Amino acid sequence: MLFDLKEYENKKVHFIGIGGVSMSGLAAILLNSNIKVSGSDFKESENVKRLREKGAEIFFGHHKENITDQDIVVYTAAIREDNEELMQARAMGKITYDRAEFLGHIIQNFTNSIAVTGTHGKTSTTSMLSAVAMAADADPTILVGGNLPLIGGNYRIGDSDLFITEACEYKASFLRFPGKVALILNIEADHLDYYRDLSHILDTFREYLTVMPKDGTVVANADDPNMDYVLKDAKVKTLTFGIRKGELRAKNISYDKAGRAAFSVYREDAYLTDISLMVPGEFNIYNALGAIGASLSSGISLEAIRKGLEGYLGVDKRFQHLYTKNDVMVID
Structure with missing residues (x-):
């Protein structure tokens, strides 16, 4: 990769809501650079499965016990200030970034x-x-x-x-x-x-x-x-x-x-x-x-x-043609 992630070497980054569309991509960028990643989400998903296969440590549910040896915690705009993991990270003095701030840090490289x-x-x-x-x-x-x-x-x-x-x-x-x-x-x-x-x-x-x-x-x-x-x-x-x-x-x-x-x-x-x-x-x-x-x-x-x-054939759920039957076209 041409962008510099040396500052994250030997550190572990935790994503609250790791299965999200943007968060999963950011986590994958770090994993691809051999940076340790953990994250939490409420349920299994294809995004979560892909990250686990790449080596991410995944927790289900947002619990303060999930925050242990991580150095940095990233959270989305949907995460409330009283989220257990976010509160625990701050109480332990860990570096916290919201998703946009962290993405800005990556994009500058x-x-x-x-x-x-x-x-x-x-x-x-x-x-x-x-x-x-x-x-x-x-x-x-x-x-x-x-x-x-x-x-x-x-x-x-x-x-x-x-x-x-x-x-x-x-x-x-x-x-x-x-x-x-x-x-x-x-x-x-x-x-x-x-x-x-x-x-x-x-x-x-x-x-x-x-x-x-x-x-x-x-x-x-x-x-x-x-x-x-x-x-x-x-x-x-x-x-x-x-x-x-x-x-x-x-x-x-x-x-x-x-x-x-x-x-x-x-x-x-x-x-x-x-x-x-x-x-x-x-x-x-x-x-x-x-x-x-x-x-x-x-x-x-x-x-x-x-x-x-x-x-270009389109992206899922954006006027996506699912099928046509009996002259009826179904669009998602």
């Missing part, structure tokens, strides 16, 4: 990182980017918020400097792990148990641009009505995309009987390539445009972008 954020489409677009990176033989490390058949789960450990991850805006956690390339898909009023209102959300996205690397690039949906405000006064490079406006545009759009789009991609007035998607709907055109912009900003070739997107 990659020279080429892509963080996908926005209200909708993060998992699908992160999966598209994964397909593109795999088509480019970029050997990426990936954290995705769903089961992606292409990589056999929700994470992949690569051996290059490319890191692709979702960046959830819940509780402003994405401020802790800005990517060198930030992809903002769309912004709506969401997570209102944390945010006061849409204005609070928009200001947090504006703040996100201020914590990005100075040589970073924000790729943003120009058709989103809130994006102009977010990008105003941005100090990093910007690349916008859209169907109606934006530097990167989808034109000559057509759909087949299954609703899958084919379109031409232009940058300003220059033709780049044609794309035929295997996933349906206009929304996936936007997801694909975002993936194209982030990929170009990360130095991936147009040939690999086209190959990856045209070979």
Whole structure:
């Protein structure tokens, strides 16, 4: 691995909620670097099984007795302050990180990182980017918020400097792990148990641009009505995309009987390539445009972008076709 985890050598890291989509991927990164890992969760799962097979010590249930010889404890935003393990770790003077802070610590060690954020489409677009990176033989490390058949789960450990991850805006956690390339898909009023209102959300996205690397690039949906405000006064490079406006545009759009789009991609007035998607709907055109912009900003070739997107078959539970019987189609 090109990122430096020497500071964790001879230490043991415990994950509270180790079976979670993001937590399991972080644990796998450490295990792949021969760092001792333990973790707790409420039940068995495929993620937990995979980690146990890699050597993780797994506990079921959150109990203070699970905190023993660990040096660092990582917890998710879903863990309450009165969680037995978290309280015990703090009482014993152990180093504690929330998931976002720990992910930020990891992502800084990659020279080429892509963080996908926005209200909708993060998992699908992160999966598209994964397909593109795999088509480019970029050997990426990936954290995705769903089961992606292409990589056999929700994470992949690569051996290059490319890191692709979702960046959830819940509780402003994405401020802790800005990517060198930030992809903002769309912004709506969401997570209102944390945010006061849409204005609070928009200001947090504006703040996100201020914590990005100075040589970073924000790729943003120009058709989103809130994006102009977010990008105003941005100090990093910007690349916008859209169907109606934006530097990167989808034109000559057509759909087949299954609703899958084919379109031409232009940058300003220059033709780049044609794309035929295997996933349906206009929304996936936007997801694909975002993936194209982030990929170009990360130095991936147009040939690999086209190959990856045209070979992308989707991610589980995101408009996933389960079966068709008696002319009835079942979609998850």
